[in-house]
Amino acid sequence: MEVKIKAFNGLSLNELYDILALRNEVFIVEQNCVYQDIDSKDQKALHVLLYEGSSLAAYARLFDKGIAYDTAAIGRVIVAPAYRNRALGDLLVDEAIKAIETHYKTISITISAQAHLQRFYGKHEFVTVSEEYLEDDIPHVKMKRN
Known part of the structure; x- marks a missing residue:
């Protein structure tokens, strides 16, 4: 598994296409959720890509x-x-946490997690800090890690 951490301007066109295709496949089609995925925040983000060969296996x-x-x-x-x-979800979250600690010099992290994934994120020391709420008609909770 190859792990890549890249700023938006460092992404190749193929990597950007892979990211958008995967997000579309899962968040829009598989989860049957029509929402605006391209939200003008990608340019401000660091992107964590896990590749197996030429296939994007995981992303955050x-x-x-x-x-x-x-x-x-x-x-x-x-x-x-x-x-x-x-x-791979565990590997992805571990790599994301390490990248935040390295690039942003902080250990305090917030996520808006799908509610059914609270136990998964709990394994990575995230704790639920909100009541359940709907985000794009999917139950979510805010979770933090300090």
């Missing part, structure tokens, strides 16, 4: 404090359907 985007929340943030966490049940 990271923000410094003050962009999405008053802390650093992880968002758009996704594992491609063909790569699920291989603990």
Whole structure:
């Protein structure tokens, strides 16, 4: 598994296409959720890409404090359907946390997690700090890691 951490301007056209295609496949088509995925925040993010060969297996985007929340943030966490049940989600979140600590020099991180994933993020020391709310008609909770 090859891990890449890149700013928006460092992404190749193929990498950007892979990211947008994967997000579209899962967040819009698989989850049957029509929403505006391209939100003008990608340009402000660091992008974590996990490749197996030429295939994008997992992805997340990271923000410094003050962009999405008053802390650093992880968002758009996704594992491609063909790569699920291989603990890539754990690897992806671990790499995202390390990248935030390295690039943003902080350990305080906020995520808006799909509610059913609270136990998964809990393994990575995130704790739920909000009541459940709907984001794009999907139940979510705010979680923090300090």
